[in-house]
Amino acid sequence: MEAIGNAGSAIGILSKDGVVLVGEKKVTSKLLQTSTSSEKMYKIDDHVACVVAGVMSDANILINTAMVQAQRYTFSYQEPMPVEQLVQSVYYKDDITREEAVQIALKVLSKTLDNTSLTSKKLELVEVFLSNGKVKYQACSPDTLNKILVNAGLTQPAIKESQTNIFGSGFDIESIYTMSGILY
16 A cells, blocks of 8 residues: 555656656655666657556566567567557457446555445546447446445445444444454
């Protein structure tokens, strides 16, 4: 958790005559991997570069994959790989549904947030999609979001009001853990 919060930012700006990439060098702990040259910029191929936002150890996997994909394409076709095709080869998720995309997003958040407190109080979910050729926005209600989280196995069902009476008022209890497992 601390590593994610302390990771550096990156910005890319497209201009009329080129692209500007800026990466923040941020070393906050000796335990986090830093590259020997402390670079945040990487040359993927002769015509493609990238800047890293986040933890270097996570980025190394994606950078290496992109480099290998670009080299394979150049070797096979004797020309540079188109940038859009390179991006799709690294992370191609065009065939997933909105529901699957919501599941992926919530699972990623569950790894970066405290899993015991992953509720609609901490999250908002808005889906953007095309309907009849028009862009539509759909915001989930807190109840719907809690149901999605429970169905995804990312949180436990909230205790009903009648179950909290045994503890008195003023307690916000989501689960009760016992030696034999979750009571509720």
